[in-house]
Amino acid sequence: LDCYEIAKSLHEATRNEEIEPIAWGTEREKVFYTLKAALLSAPALGPPDYSKPFRLYCDEAKGVAKGVLVQALGPHERPVAYFSSTLDPVTKGTPFCIRAIAAAAEMVEKTRTIVLGHPLTVCVPHKVEILLLLMDNRSKTF
Known part of the structure; x- marks a missing residue:
């Protein structure tokens, strides 16, 4: 969707x-x-259940950050909220892995009013993992 x-x-x-x-x-x-x-x-949105942790799936494509906040409902996950926003022009010009991190940060920020500091797991594409693995542990630079 x-x-x-x-x-x-x-x-x-x-x-x-x-x-x-x-x-x-x-x-x-x-x-x-x-x-x-x-x-x-789209699947019906459910109300947040603060006794359960949240999971945020996010991605970036064509300069647009997209995310869906979910919680467990039995063996499945139920959407709590959908988010999307356009990345700023500077971020749009960065490599795909940086855009993916920016998209994740943007989506986490958008969930704050729902999550309210409760446990949140952020699920991102493998391209973010690649960037983190390439970082130099000493200086945190590329």
Whole structure:
């Protein structure tokens, strides 16, 4: 589910500096209903259960940080919240492993109002592990 990509044209339509009605044609209508269907097909969000630890899955693609905060529900995981945000232009220009770390940091920050300091495990792509393994332990530089 990539709601950011689906809704991108709708976001851009609202960024006009002048206050004027949005031109609502068949293309925007199609995007709206595609987004609505995608949101309705996503797993239902559950309320946070502070007796259980949280898990955050996050990734970055095309300069967009994405994450889903989940908790165990029986043998499965139930989503508690979905997050996404565009990385800043400087971060977008960095290598993929740095973007992945920035995306994870951004997603952790967004979960703070839900997690409230309770245990949180962050799950990131292998590219972050590669970067950490390449770091020099003495100086923490690359």
